[in-house]
Amino acid sequence: xxxxxxxxxxxxxxxxxxxxxxxxxxxxxxxxxxxxxxxxxxxxxxxxxxxxxxxxxxxxxxxxxxxxxxxxxxxxxxxxxxxxxxxxxxxxxxxxxx
Numbered sequence: 276x277x278x279x280x281x282x283x284x285x286x287x288x289x290x291x292x293x294x295x296x297x298x299x300x301x302x303x304x305x306x307x308x309x310x311x312x313x314x315x316x317x318x319x320x321x322x323x324x325x326x327x328x329x330x331x332x333x334x335x336x337x338x339x340x341x342x343x344x345x346x347x348x349x350x351x352x353x354x355x356x357x358x359x360x361x362x363x364x365x366x367x368x369x370x371x372x373x
Contacts, residue, residue, distance in 0.1 A: 277308060277309075278308070287311065288309055288310045289310055289312065289313055290303050290311075290312050290313070291312065291315075294312065294314050294316075295317055295351040295352040295353060296317070296351070296352065296353035297353070297355060297359065297363035297364070297367075299351075300312055300314070300360065300364065301363065301364065301367045301368060304364065304368050317355060317360075318355070318356070318357060320352060320354075321355050321356060324354055
């Protein structure tokens with residue numbers, strides 16, 4: 276599917292969604308046609324699960340998904356930070372500008 280889309284566009288190809296840990300980002304960025312990744316949920320979910328975050332309103336946002344202890348989420352997600360992600364990408368991908 277990547278080839279089908281990539282061959283029809285003349286823009287940078289940025290992948291977004293589904294990353295739960297640094298390995299997921301590494302795997303995608305190693306693909307030749309991918310220009311970059313956009314991440315948000317992995318950072319939000321990491322913050323929400325940290326001891327530093329206080330739930331004032333547990334019904335606000337997508338917190339119900341986190342609180343449900345969804346099996347997919349717990350098997351694929353790893354708490355991280357932007358600094359951790361940058362460190363891992365620099366270590367694992369040659370020529371990365373993180």
